[in-house]
Structures are given as C-alpha cells and as structure tokens.
Amino acid sequence: MSGAIHLQHVGVDYGQGWVLEAINHSFEPGQCHIIMGPNGGGKTSLFRSVLGLTPFVGDISVQWPSGRVGRLGYVPQKAIFEQSLPLTVLDFVLLNLTKVPLFLAPLWPGFKQQRAQALASLTRVGMAQRAHLRMGQLSGGEQQRVLFAQALLHHPDVLILDEPTTGMDEAGVQYLENLMHELVAQGKTILAVHHDIAAVRRILARTPGKVHIVNHHLVDSGPVEDVLTSAKIETLFQHFSARRA
C-alpha cells in the first residue's frame, strides 16, 4: 500500500517571513520523489510539515488507497550521539520495538523475535556486524544507515528521507539506492531531499519518480530530464557549474 500526499496552499513562517509560501502540489503514490533546492530553501520545513512536526498554514493530507491508514517513516538529516552514551546500535533499534526498559527486555517473552527483527533491519542496511558498537562510536554515514534501519522497522508505506546519503561512503550509498529502488518496486512512496545531481540522475534512471525544486515556492517539478537541465541548474544552484551538470 502506498499513499499520495496532497498539499494545498501550504506555508511555513517561523516568525521572520515565509520560509515556504503557497505550495500547492501532490506527490503521487508508488514513486520516488526527489526534492532539491538551495540551502535554506525550505525542504526540511516541507518534510516536517508533512510529518506534523512543525506548524504550517494550509492543508496537507495523505490519501491512502484502502480504508487502512498507512505508516510514515522518517530519517532526519542528522542525529548526534555522544560517544560516551552507553547505547549500542542494537539497543537503539530495539528501543523502537519494545515498550519494556532495555535492561529488562531480555526477560520479555517477545524479546527474541524483537531482537531478530532489529537485526534483520540492520542487515538490510549492512550494519548487522556493527550492532554491538555504541552509537557514538559510529561514523556519521554509519549512523545514517542505522537511522534508516530504524525507519524501516515498522514497514512504512511512505518513507521521508532528509539527505539520506550525507556522509556515506560508496558502499552505504549503494545500499541505500538499492533499498530505495526495492521499496518503490514494492509500491511504497519515497520523498527524499538530495543535493547530488549525478546521484539523482542515477536513482531516477532506474526507479520511477520525479524531481521537485523547492526554493520557498515550488519552483519546478517533473521528470528528471525536464527539470535537471543545465540551464535550470545554473539559475537555481549558482554554486554548481553547468559543466558538472
């Protein structure tokens, strides 16, 4: 099952003017939607509005195909884990599965199954072998992978990824792009912020989806070949040269 997301006249203002203004748009279900745009253009604010994590004006609705309400999964831009925090990767994922305090969890009848579920999710992102390490001992890219594993735990129908490959090495990027492809093939909807034009072209060459440019307004939206033209990129992202595009 997958959800379509509809935004009607959506605006966000933190008190110093509109960060997002009059956004009227729909994200179709079962596709990979890549959101691009300059820093500070309001991409995270858009995601946080969809998730109900920031106040907004206008209306946002998720339309589910059946009577059942689906699930949203979210991987934030970054998380900071103090190195001395005695929380392992496995603990961190388990925290999202168990309602029992972690030190009691092994005594819980369902613990074995929850542990297996946590490890299966970590395996999907290539992090099962590092499950025993403390979160703070992981690199930024590895932490991103664990956050991704956490978002997958409850089988979300719509997955919202804020710069998911930040700090990831080539292997991490590959894991993630394969997973994104797999999830869309299963009919899920993905919304992902990305800054890397080459990566966006690579992702959308094999995964059905669109590019949406956000810079306070919805500037452009459509298939990658229509939106990521050299001329448009030059105008929007002055720090990218037309040659790199």
Ligand SMILES: Nc1ncnc2c1ncn2[C@@H]1O[C@H](COP(=O)(O)OP(=O)(O)OP(=O)(O)O)[C@@H](O)[C@H]1O
């Ligand atoms: N909680 C907040 N309170 C006040 N201002 C905020 C808040 N969150 C974001 N902003 C401001 O809103 C603007 C848009 O921020 P946002 O994080 O949505 O942009 P972005 O497009 O995701 O940026 P980036 O590409 O750098 O991640 C920025 O100027 C930011 O400083």
